[in-house]
Every structure is written in C-alpha cells, then in structure tokens.
Amino acid sequence: MMLAVDEPAATANSAGAGGRSSRLGGRKQSLFLQIVERFGLVIFMAAMVTFFALNGSSGSIFTSSQNLSQILGDQAIVGVIALAMLIPLTAGYFDLSPAATAGLSNVVVAALMSKHGWSPLPAMVVGAFVGALTGVVVGYLVARLKLNPFIVTFGVYVALEGATEWYTQGNIISNNIPASVGNWGLADWFGVPRPFWLLIVVAVIVWFVISQTPFGRYLAGIGSNESAARLVGIRTDRTIWLATVASGVVSGVAGCLLTARTGGADASVGPSYLFPALAALFLGATTIRPGRYNVWGTVIGVYFVAAAVSGLILAGVNSSVQEVVNGVVLIIAVAVSTFSGRWREQREERDQRRRAESVPDSSDKSELSL
Amino acid sequence: MAAVDDTPAGTPVIGGRGDALGVRNLSKTFPGTRALSSVSLEVRRGEIHGLVGGNGSGKSTLIKVLTGIHAGDPGGEVELAGQSMSADRVTPEIARASGVRVVHQDLGVFLDLSVAENLSLGSQYETQFGARIRWGTVRKRAASLIKQFDIDAAPGDPVRSLRQSSRTLVAIARACQDVQGSDDGVLILDEPTASLPAHEVSLLLGKLRGYASWGRAILYVSHRLDEVLELTDRATVLRDGRVAGTFITQSLNESKLVELIVGPRLAEVLPTPPSVMSGEPRLTVRRLSVGPVRDLSMTVARGEIVGIAGLLGSGRSSILRGIFGVDRPSAGTVMLDGEDARFKSVTDAMRAGVAYVPENRTEDAAFFDEPVYVNIGAASTSSYYKRFRIRYRIMRHRGAELIEQFGIKASGPDALMSTLSGGNQQKVVLARWVSRQPRLLLLDEPSQGVDVGARAEIWRIVKEVTATGTSVVVVSSDFEELARVVDRAVVLRRGIVAAELTGTDLTADALTRLAYFDYEDDDDACR
Numbered sequence: 001m002m003l004a005v006d007e008p009a010a011t012a013n014s015a016g017a018g019g020r021s022s023r024l025g026g027r028k029q030s031l032f033l034q035i036v037e038r039f040g041l042v043i044f045m046a047a048m049v050t051f052f053a054l055n056g057s058s059g060s061i062f063t064s065s066q067n068l069s070q071i072l073g074d075q076a077i078v079g080v081i082a083l084a085m086l087i088p089l090t091a092g093y094f095d096l097s098p099a100a101t102a103g104l105s106n107v108v109v110a111a112l113m114s115k116h117g118w119s120p121l122p123a124m125v126v127g128a129f130v131g132a133l134t135g136v137v138v139g140y141l142v143a144r145l146k147l148n149p150f151i152v153t154f155g156v157y158v159a160l161e162g163a164t165e166w167y168t169q170g171n172i173i174s175n176n177i178p179a180s181v182g183n184w185g186l187a188d189w190f191g192v193p194r195p196f197w198l199l200i201v202v203a204v205i206v207w208f209v210i211s212q213t214p215f216g217r218y219l220a221g222i223g224s225n226e227s228a229a230r231l232v233g234i235r236t237d238r239t240i241w242l243a244t245v246a247s248g249v250v251s252g253v254a255g256c257l258l259t260a261r262t263g264g265a266d267a268s269v270g271p272s273y274l275f276p277a278l279a280a281l282f283l284g285a286t287t288i289r290p291g292r293y294n295v296w297g298t299v300i301g302v303y304f305v306a307a308a309v310s311g312l313i314l315a316g317v318n319s320s321v322q323e324v325v326n327g328v329v330l331i332i333a334v335a336v337s338t339f340s341g342r343w344r345e346q347r348e349e350r351d352q353r354r355r356a357e358s359v360p361d362s363s364d365k366s367e368l369s370l
Numbered sequence: 371m372a373a374v375d376d377t378p379a380g381t382p383v384i385g386g387r388g389d390a391l392g393v394r395n396l397s398k399t400f401p402g403t404r405a406l407s408s409v410s411l412e413v414r415r416g417e418i419h420g421l422v423g424g425n426g427s428g429k430s431t432l433i434k435v436l437t438g439i440h441a442g443d444p445g446g447e448v449e450l451a452g453q454s455m456s457a458d459r460v461t462p463e464i465a466r467a468s469g470v471r472v473v474h475q476d477l478g479v480f481l482d483l484s485v486a487e488n489l490s491l492g493s494q495y496e497t498q499f500g501a502r503i504r505w506g507t508v509r510k511r512a513a514s515l516i517k518q519f520d521i522d523a524a525p526g527d528p529v530r531s532l533r534q535s536s537r538t539l540v541a542i543a544r545a546c547q548d549v550q551g552s553d554d555g556v557l558i559l560d561e562p563t564a565s566l567p568a569h570e571v572s573l574l575l576g577k578l579r580g581y582a583s584w585g586r587a588i589l590y591v592s593h594r595l596d597e598v599l600e601l602t603d604r605a606t607v608l609r610d611g612r613v614a615g616t617f618i619t620q621s622l623n624e625s626k627l628v629e630l631i632v633g634p635r636l637a638e639v640l641p642t643p644p645s646v647m648s649g650e651p652r653l654t655v656r657r658l659s660v661g662p663v664r665d666l667s668m669t670v671a672r673g674e675i676v677g678i679a680g681l682l683g684s685g686r687s688s689i690l691r692g693i694f695g696v697d698r699p700s701a702g703t704v705m706l707d708g709e710d711a712r713f714k715s716v717t718d719a720m721r722a723g724v725a726y727v728p729e730n731r732t733e734d735a736a737f738f739d740e741p742v743y744v745n746i747g748a749a750s751t752s753s754y755y756k757r758f759r760i761r762y763r764i765m766r767h768r769g770a771e772l773i774e775q776f777g778i779k780a781s782g783p784d785a786l787m788s789t790l791s792g793g794n795q796q797k798v799v800l801a802r803w804v805s806r807q808p809r810l811l812l813l814d815e816p817s818q819g820v821d822v823g824a825r826a827e828i829w830r831i832v833k834e835v836t837a838t839g840t841s842v843v844v845v846s847s848d849f850e851e852l853a854r855v856v857d858r859a860v861v862l863r864r865g866i867v868a869a870e871l872t873g874t875d876l877t878a879d880a881l882t883r884l885a886y887f888d889y890e891d892d893d894d895a896c897r
C-alpha cells in the first residue's frame with residue numbers, strides 16, 4: 001500500500017530499522033498489536049458490514065448493489081468535505097467552514113446554470129473559485145487577524161448557510177439544468193459511482209500534498225509547534241492562508257460534485273455534511289496513522305459512519321438515527337484515540353524496558369567524533 | 371583519578387534509625403533507559419542534603435519516586451517516618467502522609483491571591499456553618515505561619531507583590547504547615563533558586579538553614595554547585611542513574627563536584643579559549659536599537675565567538691532576534707560580510723546563512739511529536755524535495771549521520787523528539803542549524819538546562835564549527851561558562867553596552883561585576 005511508504009510517523013511506528021536489531025522478544029506480539037491498532041477500524045467495519053448483511057430481511061437490501069452504490073456515491077461528497085477540513089487541521093487549525101462553502105458552491109453552480117444559462121463546465125470552475133474566495137476570507141480572519149479558528153470558522157459556516165438559504169428562499173434550484181449534469185454524478189465507472197472515483201482522486205492529491213511536499217511538511221511543523229516552525233523559516237501566516245485557500249477550493253469541488261450528484265441545489269444539503277465530516281475526521285485519526293488526522297483514515301471513517309447509518313435505517317430504525325450515529329461516533333472516536341494513545345505509551349514503555357534490560361548500559365557513548 | 375562509582379571517596383556515611391528518609395537499592399526503569407540503578411541514600415533529621423547531578427542523571431526521577439508519582443521497580447526500599455516499604459508501593463497519599471513535601475522551581479503559588487489564601491489552599495479554609503469561610507481565623511493562622519517561617523509579608527498581601535525569595539518561602543510554608551512540630555518526613559526543594567535574582571539567593575539560603583535547625587530534613591536539588599557547597603551538610607551525586615557518592619560537603623569543592631557529576635572521562639569540561647582572533651569582520655552591527663537595546667555596536671570576526679553577557683531583561687535575546695529577522699530593529703545597521711543584513715524575515719536571514727538556536731527549546735525549537743530526523747531536517751525541508759517528493763529516506767539517513775556525529779543519545783533517527791533528554795534535544799536543535807553550514811550562528815542560552823557533560827559537547831561542536839570560518843554570537847547568563855568559551859564578550863546593562871572584555875580581562879568575576887553593578891548595594895543590604 002502506498003501510504004505505508006515514506007511518511008515520518010509511519011516509519012516511526014512500524015518496526016523500522018531502528019527497532020529491528022534490539023526488539024527481539026516482544027516484536028511478534030507488538031507487530032500484531034500495531035496491526036490491530038492501525039487497521040482496527042477496518043476490521044471493525046468489516047465485522048459491522050457482515051453483521052448487517054446477515055441480518056435477516058434487511059440484509060439483502062443492505063448488500064444490494066443499489067444500496068452500496070448509493071452509499072459510495074452520496075458519501076463521496078462528505079469525504080471531499082472532510083478532506084477539505086483536513087488540510088488546515090494538519091496545521092492544527094480547525095476549519096468548520098468547508099461544509100457551508102460546499103453548499104455555497106452548490107447553489108452558485110446551480111444558479112449559474114439555471115438562471116443565467118451557463119454551461120456546466122464554466123459554472124463549476126466558478127464554483128471552485130467561489131470556494132477559493134471563501135478560503136481567502138477564512139485565511140484572512142485566521143492567519144492575518146489571528147482570530148480563534150474554531151469560533152471564526154463556525155461563524156463563517158453559519159453566515160454562509162444563512163446566505164444561501166436567503167438566496168434560495170428555501171427552494172430547490174433545478175429548472176433549466178441540463179439532465180446531463182445530474183446523470184454524470186449518478187453514473188458508474190467500472191461499476192463504481194463516479195463521485196467515489198473523484199473522492200479517490202482528491203484523496204490522492206491531498207495525501208500527496210500533505211505528506212510529500214514541503215508545503216505539507218510546513219503544515220505538520222506548524223501543527224506540531226507554530227513558534228518553532230516560524231523560527232526554522234516557515235512563513236507560518238502565508239502557509240496557513242494557503243491551507244485555507246486550498247481547503248476552500250476542495251470545498252468548492254465538493255459543491256460541484258454535489259450539483260452533479262443531485263442535478264441541482266438545495267441550500268440545506270451542503271451544510272448538513274458538517275457533522276458526518278467531523279465524525280469521519282476524528283474516526284480517521286484512530287486508524288492507519290493512529291493519533292494523527294490522516295487522509296486514508298478519514299476516507300475509511302466516512303464510509304464507516306455511512307455503513308452504520310444505512311444498516312440501522314434498513315433494519316427499521318427511524319432515519320433520525322443519523323444524527324445520533326454522528327454524535328455517538330464523534331464521542332467514541334475521541335475516546336478510542338485517547339485510550340489507544342495511553343495504551344500505546346504503556347506498551348512502548350514495556351517494550352523499551354525489555355530492551356533496557358537486555359542492553360544494561362547503553363548510556364555512555366558520549367565520545368564525539370566531528 | 372580513580373573511578374568513583376558507588377564508592378564514596380569522602381567520609382563514609384552510616385545510615386541510622388534516626389533518618390528522616392532512607393532509600394535503599396532503588397531502581398526505576400523507563401522506556402529506553404534505566405533512570406535509576408540501585409540508588410541508596412539517607413537524609414538525617416535536621417540535615418540539609420544536597421542532590422546534584424547532570425540532566426538525565428536521575429534527580430527528577432528520584433523525586434518522583436519519593437513522592438509516589440512514579441512507582442519504583444520492585445526490590446527497592448523506601449523508608450519514611452520510620453516505616454520501611456517497597457519502592458513500588460509508594461503512592462502520593464502514602465508519601466504525603468509520611469511527611470514528604472516538595473516545592474518545585476515552578477512554585478505553583480497563585481500570584482493574584484493573598485498570602486493567607488495561598489496558605490489556606492495548601493490545607494483547608496476554616497469554615498463555619500454553611501461553609502462560610504472564617505476569614506478572621508484564616509488570617510490569624512496565616513500571620514502565625516508568616517512569623518514561624520520568617521516571611522517578609524503580611525497575610526493580606528497579594529503574592530505578586532512579594533519578592534521572588536518570599537514567594538518561595540510562601541510555597542514552602544504552604545507545603546510544610548501541617549507537618550510543623552514534627553521532624554518526620556523530608557522537604558524536597560527542586561531548583562529553588564533557578565529563577566531567583568542573585569542577591570535573593572543568600573537570603574533564601576539563610577532561611578533554609580533556620581528551617582533545618584528545627585529538625586526538618588531538607589533535600590536540596592540544584593544545578594548551582596556554589597549553593598550546594600555553601601548550604602548543605604552532605605551531598606549525594608547522581609550520575610547516569612547511579613549514586614556516584616555521598617559526601618560531607620566540607621570535604622568537597624567545586625571542581626571535585628564537577629568531576630563527580632561528569633565522571634572521570636569528561637573531567638576537563640570546557641575547552642580553553644584560543645588566542646584572540648583577528649581578520650575581516652563577518653558581522654558588523656552599528657548603533658542598533660531593538661527591543662530594550664539601545665545603540666549597540668559590535669563586530670564579530672570570521673571564526674570568532676563573541677559572548678553577550680547580561681541579566682534577564684537586559685535585552686540580550688532581542689539582539690539575536692533582531693539580527694535573525696524575528697524582531698524588527700527600530701534603528702541601526704547590520705552588515706554581514708560587507709552586505710546589508712537587516713533581514714525582514716527569518717527566511718531572508720536563513721538564506722543569507724544565519725542560524726539561530728533559540729533560548730526556549732520547548733516553545734521555540736522542538737517538534738516533540740515528530741521523529742528526531744525530522745527535527746534535524748526541519749530547517750532544510752526544501753533541500754530534501756527532489757523530483758516532486760520529499761525524500762524522507764535521504765532525510766532520515768542524514769539525520770542518522772548527524773545523530774552519530776553530534777553524539778546524540780537516541781534509540782535511532784525514528785525516536786520521537788519527546789523521548790530525548792533536554793541536553794540531547796538541544797543537540798538536535800544545534801545539529802539542525804549547524805548542518806546548514808551557516809556563516810553566522812546565533813546561540814541563545816545554548817547550555818541552559820543542559821547537564822555538564824552535554825555542555826562540554828555542545829561547546830566542542832561550536833568550536834568545531836568556528837574552525838570552518840563560521841562566526842558565533844552567544845548569549846548566556848552563565849558568566850563562568852561564557853568567560854571560558856568566548857573570545858570576546860560584550861556586557862549589556864539595561865539595554866546599553868556597559869563594557870567589552872577580551873583576553874585576561876575576560877573573567878567570570880569581571881562579567882558578573884559589570885552586569886550586576888547596579889545591584890551591589892542592594893545585595894549588601896540583604897546580608
């Protein structure tokens with residue numbers, strides 16, 4: 001898997017060259033635990049899906065290609081929004097605006113086509129651009145004015161949500177939009193909905209930028225210690241600003257995708273993805289690279305939540321269960337990452353103690369050879 | 371000199387029934403290291419017992435085991451208040467009940483509350499019906515404690531208004547109030563003078579002697595060897611988690627202590643300065659004003675080490691931050707090799723070949739949740755970006771080389787920064803900058819909070835760097851060290867250059883006298 005290669009924390013946690021020589025006795029066991037830790041969510045998700053699939057009458061509906069296709073397609077939008085949130089979050093900056101930005105982009109793209117007769121492609125370029133603009137504003141508030149990101153971006157979220165509701169007056173925009181737009185988002189490539197492929201493309205790009213470019217390293221540096229980052233020459237303000245703009249563009253893309261999926265715009269849909277996206281982010285931090293928000297964990301998190309919701313609804317639970325699942329998943333995700341963090345520390349301690357015992361005095365090699 | 375491991379060279383010490391604290395065969399194993407190995411030590415009633423050792427020697431761990439924060443390894447034994455127990459059984463509750471009290475460098479006093487309230491928060495407020503606080507009683511009790519502990523304050527004074535040493539006394543009184551009148555237990559003072567102005571140190575030491583005369587056992591933990599020599603009755607030296615020896619303090623002197631702390635191999639701690647450099651100036655500062663500093667002029671030659679000596683608040687750090695583009699100078703010129711060097715940003719300064727090791731490693735330099743090799747490469751990230759990817763393998767390889775070269779003690783390049791000791795973290799930060807081969811290296815308190823051994827290595831590295839032509843400006847409040855290490859020193863007093871010393875004039879005494887000049891009268895008054 002490509003994500004296991006060449007990332008600092010991944011090499012640090014896996015039994016890399018450093019640990020190999022000295023960690024003999026506990027290695028097999030600790031490798032097993034590491035696998036459980038890194039892929040626990042995936043394993044749990046597989047178990048949950050199996051459970052729903054075997055669950056009497058609703059099982060066959062749950063596993064029907066129609067249902068799976070629906071989940072993969074719908075949730076791709078949540079996934080893209082979560083990835084938009086992930087970019088500034090890597091630098092430790094909470095950004096709650098992307099869901100509302102996606103809603104804004106959705107409304108703008110649909111309105112351009114519906115009321116101004118634009119063709120789809122230019123409309124969507126504008127949608128991405130609108131996202132970038134929101135990112136510029138958020139960046140100004142957060143990086144330049146240094147306002148509390150959590151509160152300010154929540155303000156942006158509420159304001160944008162309100163503005164789009166106001167503009168649409170609660171109506172759905174769908175007139176005069178070419179059917180090809182909605183059909184694009186509903187069609188498959190290789191039997192998998194197109195939005196899912198788009199999510200994967202966005203995920204690969206975000207992963208690459210975050211883990212393989214200096215910009216991504218700068219974000220991680222700021223997330224680790226902003227003051228130290230500044231003193232190693234990282235232009236922190238500019239980097240954060242760039243991050244919010246990138247986040248805005250990705251949010252704008254999510255809005256375009258939403259338009260292509262629904263063939264129109266409903267101002268209430270985009271903003272409603274905030275909590276599923278948040279839940280996915282936190283859930284994602286418990287897997288793949290435990291303890292850090294990460295791209296692939298987030299993607300898995302999105303589908304974990306979606307599978308849980310779908311399974312419960314098909315089993316006859318009222319559809320309001322969705323909110324409950326989002327909330328509970330948030331709480332559990334935070335609890336799991338907290339506990340597994342402590343657990344990891346204890347395990348490391350045990351591990352190292354064993355090492356310390358087998359190598360009684362490694363402390364004295366202070367000779368300096370320059 | 372003969373090895374001193376576990377064999378006290380001074381007068382042998384006999385443990386007895388009357389000891390306030392006894393530790394026998396105590397070990398503590400941590401991830402990666404054994405912090406304590408078979409430590410034994412006794413503190414008698416009424417004794418001030420020094421505990422010294424480099425960073426990572428196990429002092430803090432020992433304190434944490436004694437206070438029950440860490441469980442010792444099974445097999446060790448701790449004797450408190452006449453009761454012996456297994457070291458893995460000591461809990462914070464037991465330690466407290468046995469009279470163990472700790473006052474840390476960070477006192478934990480509430481600056482905005484009154485002395486009386488601070489003292490009450492250490493025990494309990496006297497209340498009457500309906501949990502209403504009986505302020506009268508609270509104040510009366512505070513007054514009596516103030517008298518007992520001889521604190522220069524009134525019960526109603528906010529602690530913020532007290533001088534530093536009095537705040538320390540308030541913290542001590544708060545910790546000890548409920549064990550007054552008993553000579554069980556031990557008062558542990560962890561670097562109590564670290565943030566104290568020099569003239570208040572003797573004041574505090576005098577009070578401590580008084581407390582000991584009541585029969586209270588005091589374990590005095592400090593980096594400052596002169597204080598340990600002046601104050602304590604006996605001293606135990608820890609090195610690499612082992613007891614290097616317990617000695618009657620009178621049998622010790624500073625150089626012997628250093629030798630014990632460092633171990634026989636590194637006895638020659640600091641390199642001797644070479645003859646004064648000459649050559650074209652690398653750095654020329656003219657009439658620079660930045661922060662509290664006014665009209666600073668100085669030059670630094672190629673390969674020269676220039677020290678800036680000054681007390682806290684003298685503006686010493688501002689100079690370095692001003693040159694590095696962090697703080698903006700309000701006036702003056704800076705030239706680097708004849709070119710204008712008034713940098714607008716850190717990036718500009720770095721591009722011009724300037725490097726800066728900040729004073730506060732925790733806040734301004736360390737990326738704790740990143741591996742060591744990422745920390746080392748942090749100032750060179752873009753140089754590892756080749757063919758559209760960060761080449762982590764090359765970064766890691768380079769990190770491993772520098773770990774070797776700088777003698778950094780880490781389990782490998784992948785070890786998280788947070789798992790390293792302070793001295794090794796400092797070497798990581800130094801490696802980060804030295805590996806960029808800077809023209810000018812700015813060091814802000816590079817050996818602060820670093821043990822004697824790591825200090826020697828840091829200075830040796832700096833020396834090596836100057837051999838390649840790099841110039842160094844170092845700020846330090848350790849004048850002893852400064853005098854031995856630098857070629858030339860500038861003394862700052864209240865933002866103004868008070869003197870410049872070279873050659874035989876450059877002594878710790880001279881630096882101290884010049885830097886403290888204003889306070890001398892004050893100091894005498896206190897005695």
